[in-house]
Amino acid sequence: xxxxxxxxxxxxxxxxxxxxxxxxxxxxxxxxxxxxxxxxxxxxxxxxxxxxxxxxxxxxxxxxxxxxxxxxxxxxxxxxxxxxxxxxxxxxxxxxxxxxxxxxxxxxxxxxxxxxxx
Amino acid sequence: xxxxxxxxxxxxxxxxxxxxxxxxxxxxxxxxxxxxxxxxxxxxxxxxxxxxxxxxxxxxxxxxxxxxxxxxxxxxxxxxxxxxxxxxxxxxxxxxxxxxxxxxxxxxxxxxxxxxxxxxxxxxxxxxxxxxxxxxxxxxxxxxxxxxxxxxxxxxxxxxxxxxxxxxxxxxxxxxxxxxxxxxxxxxxxxxxxxxxxxxxxxxxxxxxxxxxxxxxxxxxxxxxxxxxxxxxxxxxxxxxxxxxxxxxxxxxxxxxxxxxxxxxxxxxxxxxxxxxxxxxxxxxxxxxxxxxxxxxxxxxxxxxxxxxxxxxxxxxxx
Amino acid sequence: xxxxxxxxxxxxxxxxxxxxxxxxxxxxxxxxxxxxxxxxxxxxxxxxxxxxxxxxxxxxxxxxxxxxxxxxxxxxxxxxxxxxxxxxxxxxxxxx
Numbered sequence: 400x401x402x403x404x405x406x407x408x409x410x411x412x413x414x415x416x417x418x419x420x421x422x423x424x425x426x427x428x429x430x431x432x433x434x435x436x437x438x439x440x441x442x443x444x445x446x447x448x449x450x451x452x453x454x455x456x457x458x459x460x461x462x463x464x465x466x467x468x469x470x471x472x473x474x475x476x477x478x479x480x481x482x483x484x485x486x487x488x489x490x491x492x493x494x495x496x497x498x499x500x501x502x503x504x505x506x507x508x509x510x511x512x513x514x515x516x517x
Numbered sequence: 518x519x520x521x522x523x524x525x526x527x528x529x530x531x532x533x534x535x536x537x538x539x540x541x542x543x544x545x546x547x548x549x550x551x552x553x554x555x556x557x558x559x560x561x562x563x564x565x566x567x568x569x570x571x572x573x574x575x576x577x578x579x580x581x582x583x584x585x586x587x588x589x590x591x592x593x594x595x596x597x598x599x600x601x602x603x604x605x606x607x608x609x610x611x612x613x614x615x616x617x618x619x620x621x622x623x624x625x626x627x628x629x630x631x632x633x634x635x636x637x638x639x640x641x642x643x644x645x646x647x648x649x650x651x652x653x654x655x656x657x658x659x660x661x662x663x664x665x666x667x668x669x670x671x672x673x674x675x676x677x678x679x680x681x682x683x684x685x686x687x688x689x690x691x692x693x694x695x696x697x698x699x700x701x702x703x704x705x706x707x708x709x710x711x712x713x714x715x716x717x718x719x720x721x722x723x724x725x726x727x728x729x730x731x732x733x734x735x736x737x738x739x740x741x742x743x744x745x746x747x748x749x750x751x752x753x754x755x756x757x758x759x760x761x762x763x764x765x766x767x768x769x770x771x772x773x774x775x776x777x778x779x780x781x782x783x784x785x786x787x788x789x790x791x792x793x794x795x796x797x798x799x800x801x802x803x804x805x806x807x808x809x810x811x812x813x814x815x816x817x818x819x820x821x822x823x824x825x826x827x828x829x830x831x832x833x834x835x836x
Numbered sequence: 837x838x839x840x841x842x843x844x845x846x847x848x849x850x851x852x853x854x855x856x857x858x859x860x861x862x863x864x865x866x867x868x869x870x871x872x873x874x875x876x877x878x879x880x881x882x883x884x885x886x887x888x889x890x891x892x893x894x895x896x897x898x899x900x901x902x903x904x905x906x907x908x909x910x911x912x913x914x915x916x917x918x919x920x921x922x923x924x925x926x927x928x929x930x931x932x
Contacts, residue, residue, distance in 0.1 A: 416845030419876075423852035426872065432864050435856070439872045442849065447879040450842055454886055466894040470882070470901060474875060477905040480708045481871055484909050487702075488916040489864040542870050542907060543857060546877050549900075553881055558893060561881075565900050574910045705909070716902060723895065730892040740899065747906050750913055 404456050411453030419446035431497045432489060436482055443478040542573040558731040559647040566739040571824060574746065575831065642806040643728045651733065652809040656792045660777055663816050667774050670823035678830050702751075709751045716744040724817050728806075734813035738820025746828045754832040766822045766829075773819030780811045839887040846880045867911050874904030 418441055425438025451471050458464045545568035552561035633650060643649045651659050720740035727733030749757035780794065787796035794808025795801035850873060857869035878897045885893030 412839075412842045415879075416842050419845050419849045419879075422872075423849035426856050426869070427852050432860075432862055432868070435865065435868060439868050442872050443875050446849075447875050450846075450879050451882055453842075454882055457886060458891065463891040463894065466891075466898070467882070470878065470894065470898050473898065473901050474878070476708060476712070477901065478871070478875060480704060481905050481908040481912075482868070483704055484912040485864060485867055485871070488912040489862075491916050492864070494862060494864060540857065540866075543854065543873050546873060546900075550877055550880060553884055553893065553896070558890075558896060562896050562899060565896060566903055571903075573907050577910060577914045719898065719902075723899075726895070731895055736899070740902070743902065743906050747909070750906075750910050 404459075408453045408456035411449050411456065415446050415449030415453060418442070418449060422446055432494055433486065433496045436486060439482060440479070443474060443482075448474060541576070545572065559645075559651075559733065559736075562731045562736045563739075566736050566743070571739060571743065571746075575827060579831070640802060640805065642802040643809055645728055645730065645733075647731075648727050648733050648809065648813070649805075652812050653794060653805055656781070656794075656812065659812070659816065660781065660792065663774055663777055663819050666823045667770060667819055670770055670826045673827045673830050705751050709747050713744050713748055716740060716747070720744065720821075724813065727813055728809070734816030735820055737813075738817040739824060741817070741821040742824025742828070745825050749829065749832060754829060758829060758833070761825060761829075763826075763829075766826045769818045770822035770826060773815040773817070773822065776815030776818070777812045780808055780815070784808070839883050843880065843883050843887070846876055846883065850876050850880075863915060867908060867915070870911075871904060871908045874900060874907070878904070 422438045422440075422442035422445070425441065426435050429435045429438055448471050451467050451474075455464050455467045458467065545564060549561045549564040549568065552558075552564055633646060633654065640649075643653075720737045723732040723740060724734065724737030727737070745757060745761055748760070780797075781792035784793040784796060785791045789796050795804045797804040797807050853869050853873050853876065857866050857873070860866045860869060878900045881893050881897045881900065885891050885897075
């Protein structure tokens with residue numbers, strides 16, 4: 400049982416770290432502000448929340464786990480909202496996503512606009 | 518620490534004030550992490566709430582009232598550099614004399630710290646040594662800090678506050694909003710309405726939990742203020758003012774400081790020194806506990822009211 | 837041991853984020869980078885608390901998440917409207 404918990408914890412932490420690095424590389428290398436939001440979304444939900452869930456297995460069924468649950472729920476609620484507000488501000492401020500196709504079909508402003516949240 | 522050096526350098530070099538504000542936010546977060554690494558959790562708590570969050574928000578409020586580019590500096594960079602180098606050298610020379618960091622034979626570590634660590638639980642009944650030191654052993658300093666916050670809020674009110682003019686628009690209520698308004702920002706509104714009571718609850722938790730874990734009056738006050746600031750940002754600041762009118766914030770601003778100083782005077786009136794909480798109950802340790810609880814409440818009230826006052830005053834300015 | 841690996845990953849991502857914060861051509865890149873840095877700080881505090889066996893750091897992590905959120909919303913609103921007191925859209929008075 401101990402080993403099972405440890406293995407699950409390891410798995411989540413490693414997955415979380417990998418997602419963090421992938422998201423970080425995305426933030427640096429992706430070409431447009433709206434696409435960089437995808438990177439930020441990966442870092443926030445897959446990365447940070449996986450890490451915190453992995454820590455939950457370490458803590459067992461104590462008050463610490465409940466606090467971790469609270470932090471995870473809070474991040475899941477607020478991080479997409481904050482990025483949404485940012486995307487709206489960017490759209491209103493005139494930043495347009497970079498599209499390759501000519502603009503007679505309406506520019507897919509939803510394509511890069513909403514970060515992918517689970 | 519290398520992060521902090523890089524960020525500090527970037528802050529000094531960038532001209533666009535808005536980028537500077539952002540980088541200052543990151544700087545505060547980095548220093549808070551540094552405090553966590555140094556095992557100073559209460560300080561990190563306060564740095565997080567005040568430095569990273571509220572200071573950024575207030576600086577943005579200031580930016581909204583001033584220009585967005587830093588004016589070109591004066592023509593004498595050499596003099597400024599010389600002055601900074603001399604001051605820096607003097608400071609470093611002063612610290613050369615101090616004992617190494619964490620040295621167990623340093624004067625503070627051999628006299629003051631063991632006494633605090635050994636006695637604070639039995640003398641004050643509060644397990645969190647930081648709160649005991651802050652509110653009881655060094656209570657006079659904390660009284661001064663609370664007065665500083667109070668004075669800051671008063672200063673803001675005096676300089677840019679203005680009497681509450683007549684409402685600029687018709688009295689609005691939520692039903693009218695939902696029926697007539699374009700529901701573009703429904704996500705932000707729903708989320709902030711969801712979160713505001715939880716944030717208030719968390720502030721209360723932090724206030725009372727300061728005796729046992731990191732927390733206390735300052736942090737709780739900031740979190741309480743930030744709940745109202747969130748509401749004011751997403752909804753209208755006039756609506757938020759209707760919830761917390763100026764007389765309420767003024768009342769709590771003064772009441773907090775009054776509670777703190779009053780507890781001190783009670784100690785004086787009951788026969789001991791100013792800010793000695795021992796005579797407040799039938800036994801000195803209980804008296805200390807009661808005194809610490811009262812002053813933390815006072816600090817929390819004043820900090821929350823000051824945050825709300827300063828933000829509302831900034832945000833009510835016409836552009 | 838596993839905490840050290842994760843902490844290293846968090847630090848590396850922080851470096852990448854700071855690069856974006858200093859570099860980002862538009863101001864929105866910088867805001868995004870600050871938001872991500874805040875979430876990374878939350879994770880770092882949690883990991884550090886567990887590494888040193890002091891899980892009461894989690895209150896601190898919760899406060900960071902909250903402050904990060906409020907800060908990003910405030911900044912977005914400031915950049916969009918140049919002031920912070922008016923409503924975030926939704927009525928005909930003062931909406932851009």
